[in-house]
Amino acid sequence: MNDFKVADCCKGMDISGCSGHSDKLNTYDWLADLPDNATFTNLVEVQFKPPRKGYFINSNNLPLQKGDVVAVEANPGHDIGTVTMTGRLVPLQIKKANLRPDTELKRIYRKARQVDLDKFAEAKAREHETMIESRQIAKDLGLKMKIGDVEYQGDGNKAIFYYIADDRVDFRQLIKVLAERFRVRIEMKQIGARQEAGRIGGIGPCGRELCCSTWMTRFISVSTSAARFQDISLNPQKLAGQCAKLKCCMNYEVDQYVESLKRLPSREIVLQTMDSDYYFFKADILSKMITYSTDKRILAGEKTIHASRAFDIINMNREGQKPMSLVEDESAQTPESIDLIEQENINRFDHLKKKKKKKNKSRNGGADNQGEMAEQQPAAANEQTPSPRTDSQPKEHHHGPKPHQPKGDNRGPRHDRQPKGNGAPKGNNAPKGEKTAPTDTANK
Numbered sequence: 001m002n003d004f005k006v007a008d009c010c011k012g013m014d015i016s017g018c019s020g021h022s023d024k025l026n027t028y029d030w031l032a033d034l035p036d037n038a039t040f041t042n043l044v045e046v047q048f049k050p051p052r053k054g055y056f057i058n059s060n061n062l063p064l065q066k067g068d069v070v071a072v073e074a075n076p077g078h079d080i081g082t083v084t085m086t087g088r089l090v091p092l093q094i095k096k097a098n099l100r101p102d103t104e105l106k107r108i109y110r111k112a113r114q115v116d117l118d119k120f121a122e123a124k125a126r127e128h129e130t131m132i133e134s135r136q137i138a139k140d141l142g143l144k145m146k147i148g149d150v151e152y153q154g155d156g157n158k159a160i161f162y163y164i165a166d167d168r169v170d171f172r173q174l175i176k177v178l179a180e181r182f183r184v185r186i187e188m189k190q191i192g193a194r195q196e197a198g199r200i201g202g203i204g205p206c207g208r209e210l211c212c213s214t215w216m217t218r219f220i221s222v223s224t225s226a227a228r229f230q231d232i233s234l235n236p237q238k239l240a241g242q243c244a245k246l247k248c249c250m251n252y253e254v255d256q257y258v259e260s261l262k263r264l265p266s267r268e269i270v271l272q273t274m275d276s277d278y279y280f281f282k283a284d285i286l287s288k289m290i291t292y293s294t295d296k297r298i299l300a301g302e303k304t305i306h307a308s309r310a311f312d313i314i315n316m317n318r319e320g321q322k323p324m325s326l327v328e329d330e331s332a333q334t335p336e337s338i339d340l341i342e343q344e345n346i347n348r349f350d351h352l353k354k355k356k357k358k359k360n361k362s363r364n365g366g367a368d369n370q371g372e373m374a375e376q377q378p379a380a381a382n383e384q385t386p387s388p389r390t391d392s393q394p395k396e397h398h399h400g401p402k403p404h405q406p407k408g409d410n411r412g413p414r415h416d417r418q419p420k421g422n423g424a425p426k427g428n429n430a431p432k433g434e435k436t437a438p439t440d441t442a443n444k
Contacts (some may be wrong), residue, residue, distance in 0.1 A: 018111060027093065029085055037067075037087035042106060045085035045093055046072055049151045050158075051195065051217070053084065055094050059107045071154065073118055076185065080120040080154030082110055093271065123156035130182060137177055140414065145169045148196050158185040164196050194219045197243035202248075211248055222246040226254040229261065231285060256441035264307050271313045274324050276301065276437045292326060303327055332360065 003137050015433060031037050044064060047053040056072050068083045085093065112120075131150040138145055145165040159182065163169075191199075198212035212219070217398060227234055227250060241247045267280040278292035281299055285428045290310055294301035303326045313323055 022307070027089070027201055028083060029087065029089055031088045032066070034087070038063075040088050041090060043090040043094070043105070044083055045088075045090050046070065046081040046108070047084045048079065048081045051198070052151070054081075055090065055099070056108045057105050060110070062108065062111065063109075064108075069112040070108045070119065071112050073109060074153055074155075077155040078109060078116075078152060078158045080116055119156060120154045123152035123154070127152055130159065133181070134178060137181070138171075138174055140164075141174055143169055143171060143174060145171070148191065149199060152184075157183070158187065159188055160187045162189050162191050162199075164191060164193065187414070192219070193243040193245055194248070202242050204247075206249075210242065212243075216248065219248065220251060222248060222250050224326070226250040229254050230257045231283065256283055260288070263387065264290065265310045265314060269314060271310065271326060272317050272322050272325050273313070274322050278303065278326055 043059040044056050044058050045053060054072075062070075064083050064086055065072065066083055066085065070081060070083060071078045072081055073079075097178075119185055127150045130152075131147055131293055134147050134150065138147060144167065145163045147163045149162045150159055151162070159178075161178070163171075171188055175188065175231075178186050194212055197210060198216065201213040202210050205208050222245070224234060224239075224246070227239055230250070230253065232239070232250075239246055240248070264283060265286065269280070271278040276294045278294060279296050281291045281293040282303065285288045288307040289304055290307060291299075291302055291304045293299050305327060309326075309328065313326070316323060370417070
């Protein structure tokens with residue numbers, strides 16, 4: 001029971017209102033520092049193995065504080081639990097638990113002695129072994145059920161078996177076998193899949209710990225209408241949690257979406273304009289932006305407008321008028337192509353990887369590219385036509401035999417001639433019937 005001892009776990013808070021046991025059943029007592037809080041009522045909240053806790057009467061007026069281990073009345077015998085709350089907040093917690101006013105509460109016997117703690121520790125050590133063996137017994141009997149956990153009473157005379165079953169199960173024979181095998185009184189308690197997920201724990205798709213294993217104590221039914229109000233795709237794989245049921249977080253914002261939907265026009269109304277009729281396609285509920293299409297079934301000629309503009313067009317249509325266009329300012333709206341199938345494509349991020357590979361190749365081959373550019377620069381310089389040589393420029397010296405010049409070559413002065421070698425223009429521009437001058441390599 002050391003897990004329940006009061007510790008300095010609430011930074012900046014009164015230590016008398018905080019509990020060292022940090023599970024979802026823990027409640028901070030904001031009124032614990034009041035002088036008459038402990039004597040305000042004799043009702044006490046006692047916690048057992050999660051998710052079980054109960055409310056008892058301190059008939060013996062024991063000086064109890066948060067974290068005290070006590071022996072309480074049970075049927076049969078007694079049970080061992082930890083005091084988690086006293087004072088003014090206990091009646092409020094009872095009201096929150098929906099207990100009837102005429103419910104008869106059991107008593108607190110005494111503070112737990114060392115003998116009680118030793119016996120409770122011995123019974124608690126047998127819980128895991130009992131659970132494994134009881135699962136095998138239920139399997140041998142052919143029962144379609146799963147025993148999720150076992151909790152022994154403080155005195156070891158009773159055991160609570162928590163089980164999960166989709167259908168109704170007749171476990172009368174199972175109780176007889178378990179009572180004969182473990183020599184204790186058997187109590188079967190059915191829990192749902194959400195409670196089982198809360199007991200096991202895990203990480204949700206949001207990246208945080210499951211709500212049912214951290215703070216949720218009451219489970220409200222979730223329906224597919226919550227997904228429809230929020231315009232969520234009805235995909236069972238995305239809507240189901242680890243318990244194979246609809247996610248509890250779908251109920252968190254559904255009220256806000258319902259209120260926003262009241263401020264949007266009906267989806268059945270067709271907006272009529274001079275150019276075409278527009279049908280509802282989809283809507284961003286919170287931003288109140290609605291996308292209309294010229295076709296009922298597919299997205300064609302889509303235009304997105306605000307809900308206020310849609311109401312204005314509806315009022316105009318009722319008066320027999322039609323606006324020129326669905327959008328007030330056509331130039332203000334830039335058309336964008338929307339591919340709804342591409343949103344669900346598993347390869348939609350492949351182009352990002354290709355861009356990264358190209359960037360890495362360009363970085364690694366930067367030196368090679370610089371060398372290629374250096375080689376290309378002289379060649380480009382040679383291809384450019386140089387300016388005519390003047391007398392101030394030095395004469396070019398050519399080695400090897402002079403090229404043969406055909407007769408009748410009435411070329412001008414030397415400085416007006418085209419340069420030889422790499423500076424010659426590309427292509428064969430010689431007149432027909434004349435041979436081109438051979439190159440130096442051919443003469444060699």
